[in-house]
Amino acid sequence: GQQVMQIPQYQHVQEGEDFTTYCNSSTTLSNIQWYKQRPGGHPVFLIQLVKSGEVKKQNRLTFHYGVSKDSSSLNITATQTTDVGTYFCAGPDRGSTLGRLYFGRGTQLTVWP
Amino acid sequence: DSGVTQTPKHLITATGQRVTLRCSPRSGDLSVYWYQQSLDQGLQFLIQYYNGEERAKGNILERFSAQQFPDLHSELNLSSLELGDSALYFCASSVGGGSSYGYTFGSGTRLTVV
Numbered sequence: 001g002q003q004v005m006q007i008p009q010y011q012h013v014q015e016g017e018d019f020t021t022y023c024n025s026s027t028t029l030s031n032i033q034w035y036k037q038r039p040g041g042h043p044v045f046l047i048q049l050v051k052s053g054e055v056k057k058q059n060r061l062t063f064h065y066g067v068s069k070d071s072s073s074l075n076i077t078a079t080q081t082t083d084v085g086t087y088f089c090a091g092p093d094r095g096s097t098l099g100r101l102y103f104g105r106g107t108q109l110t111v112w113p
Numbered sequence: 114d115s116g117v118t119q120t121p122k123h124l125i126t127a128t129g130q131r132v133t134l135r136c137s138p139r140s141g142d143l144s145v146y147w148y149q150q151s152l153d154q155g156l157q158f159l160i161q162y163y164n165g166e167e168r169a170k171g172n173i174l175e176r177f178s179a180q181q182f183p184d185l186h187s188e189l190n191l192s193s194l195e196l197g198d199s200a201l202y203f204c205a206s207s208v209g210g211g212s213s214y215g216y217t218f219g220s221g222t223r224l225t226v227v
Contacts, residue, residue: 092212
C-alpha cells in the first residue's frame with residue numbers, strides 16, 4: 001500500500017509563533033485531507049484539497065496542495081493554546097474509488113503560553 | 114457530539130477473551146470505517162462497509178471480524194485477544210463510498226487487554 005509521511009513528529013512553539021507541518025505521499029493522490037485530534041479526543045475533519053497547487057484558508061490555517069499532488073502542508077499563523085493537538089494528513093488509494101484513507105503518523109503540536 | 118456513536122467508551126478484558134465494539138454512523142452516511150490507533154502504528158485502516166456490503170479490507174487480523182447491519186450500524190468483533198490488541202478503536206462514517214468525502218469519527222473505544 002502507499003505511504004503517507006509527515007514531518008515533524010513533534011513541534012513545540014510559544015503562543016504567537018507560526019507552525020507548519022509537511023505531508024508527503026509515495027504516490028500521486030486524487031485528494032488529500034487534513035484532520036485534527038485534540039489530546040484525548042478523536043480526529044476531526046478539517047479540509048480536503050483536490051486541485052493541483054490549491055491553497056485554502058480557514059482563519060489562521062493555510063493548506064497547500066503540491067503541484068505534483070504528492071505533497072501538502074498546513075501552516076498555522078500566530079498559534080494559540082486552542083491549536084494544541086495532533087494534525088494528520090490522509091490520502092486515498094491511488095486510482096481507487098474506495099473510501100479508505102492512509103493516514104500519516106501526525107504532527108503533535110504543543111503550544112505554551 | 115460528532116453524530117457517530119461508539120460504545121462502549123472503555124473496555125478492559127483478559128487475554129483470550131472476545132469483545133464486540135459497536136458503531137452507529139451519522140444520519141445519512143452509508144459508509145462505515147474501522148480504524149485502530151496505537152502509539153507505535155498510528156491510525157491503521159481495518160475495514161470499510163458501504164450500505165451493508167464489505168467494500169475494502171486493510172490489514173485486519175483473522176481474529177477480527179466486522180459487519181454492517183440493515184440499519185447501517187456496524188459491529189467489530191475481536192476474539193482471542195492478545196496484549197498487543199490494546200489500542201483505541203475508532204469508527205468513522207462518510208456519506209459516500211469513495212474517498213471524496215471527509216470522515217466523521219466517533220469518540221472511540223479504548224480497549225485494554227490485561
